[in-house]
Amino acid sequence: MTQLKRTKLIHHQQAKGNVLLIYTGGTFGMMRNTVGSLVPFDFSNMVDHLPTIKNLSLNIDVIEFEKPIDSANINPEHWQLMAALIESNYQDFDGFVILHGTDTMAFSASALSFMLEGLSKPVILTGAQLPISEPRSDARENLITAIEIAAAKENGKPIVPEVAIFFDYELLRGNRSKKVESMQFDAFDSGNYPALAKAGVKIDFNRSAILSVNTEKSLSVRKKFDSSIALIKLYPGISNAYLHAVIRTEGLKALIIETYGSGNAPTDTYLLTILAEAVKKGIIVLNISQCQGGRVTQGKYETSKTLDEIGVIGGLDLTTEAAVTKLMFLLGNFPQEVVRTKVIENFAGELTI
Numbered sequence: 001m002t003q004l005k006r007t008k009l010i011h012h013q014q015a016k017g018n019v020l021l022i023y024t025g026g027t028f029g030m031m032r033n034t035v036g037s038l039v040p041f042d043f044s045n046m047v048d049h050l051p052t053i054k055n056l057s058l059n060i061d062v063i064e065f066e067k068p069i070d071s072a073n074i075n076p077e078h079w080q081l082m083a084a085l086i087e088s089n090y091q092d093f094d095g096f097v098i099l100h101g102t103d104t105m106a107f108s109a110s111a112l113s114f115m116l117e118g119l120s121k122p123v124i125l126t127g128a129q130l131p132i133s134e135p136r137s138d139a140r141e142n143l144i145t146a147i148e149i150a151a152a153k154e155n156g157k158p159i160v161p162e163v164a165i166f167f168d169y170e171l172l173r174g175n176r177s178k179k180v181e182s183m184q185f186d187a188f189d190s191g192n193y194p195a196l197a198k199a200g201v202k203i204d205f206n207r208s209a210i211l212s213v214n215t216e217k218s219l220s221v222r223k224k225f226d227s228s229i230a231l232i233k234l235y236p237g238i239s240n241a242y243l244h245a246v247i248r249t250e251g252l253k254a255l256i257i258e259t260y261g262s263g264n265a266p267t268d269t270y271l272l273t274i275l276a277e278a279v280k281k282g283i284i285v286l287n288i289s290q291c292q293g294g295r296v297t298q299g300k301y302e303t304s305k306t307l308d309e310i311g312v313i314g315g316l317d318l319t320t321e322a323a324v325t326k327l328m329f330l331l332g333n334f335p336q337e338v339v340r341t342k343v344i345e346n347f348a349g350e351l352t353i
């Protein structure tokens with residue numbers, strides 16, 4: 001079980017707002033030990049690396065994972081924990097910042113966007129490509145602006161009432177984002193949706209792109225996930241034995257196929273036979289594209305028409321990260337027949353119908 005530690009990081013007599021920082025781990029909070037390897041550092045030293053955080057005039061509380069994790073180790077239990085922390089602290093804070101490794105940040109952001117129904121406060125995920133202890137680190141700018149955005153209000157209402165990723169001067173919708181870069185600072189992109197804000201001298205919010213929410217609605221959190229899914233990325237020469245093995249996976253409830261372009265797959269009969277067999281067995285088969293931009297339009301080419309005919313569901317412009325987490329979330333909370341229709345309904349701005 002993940003152990004947590006809570007501290008009041010910054011406290012002002014007359015603060016402009018309250019932000020809860022949830023520190024899960026990732027490169028952000030690492031420093032070099034005596035032999036030069038990167039190891040998680042004690043979060044209470046964070047202010048030493050970022051003294052200007054005090055100038056934000058915000059109260060900042062921190063809940064940290066006692067053992068910070070590399071985000072390659074994130075799993076649905078961590079999503080449940082993050083959502084539970086937001087739920088139990090919801091009334092006391094204006095916004096939430098989650099410090100998270102970049103590797104699976106887009107999965108966590110997508111999962112949280114589905115779990116936090118009725119969310120009307122900002123939940124901003126951020127991290128860094130270089131640890132905060134490094135002189136050229138991107139950690140300082142990412143964290144300071146993420147906190148500012150989490151606290152930003154207009155006419156008393158949060159400007160960004162949704163789950164988003166702030167990274168390298170851009171705010172992106174969480175469930176539209178992808179990690180696209182492991183060396184440069186611009187690690188994230190959302191090919192199918194415009195940035196929600198750009199941070200320069202001022203933070204320019206793209207108001208028409210930000211979700212408009214009913215602030216009267218209260219937060220309700222669904223925490224169940226069912227991982228009985230599989231993902232096949234198509235490639236020329238994919239073997240029948242592999243397809244066969246995946247589709248025969250014990251207990252499989254949904255299968256995502258990452259196809260080419262606008263949803264195209266080889267018209268090879270074995271693939272189609274095996275997918276038709278899966279659909280007949282009641283397995284949900286969802287077609288999403290390997291492209292970073294554009295959408296699946298089944299029937300546009302002959303190579304996607306049969307998929308449509310055999311009952312494969314066209315996944316529109318869902319990212320892989322959103323498709324995986326949405327199916328796991330829906331299967332955990334709804335009967336299979338309902339999941340079939342809900343998967344292509346818009347829950348939190350993750351797709352364009």
Ligand code: ASP
Pocket residue numbers: 025026027028069070071072100101102103104127128129
């Ligand atoms: N492996 C790290 C993680 O995702 C990479 C990072 O934080 O940038 O936790």
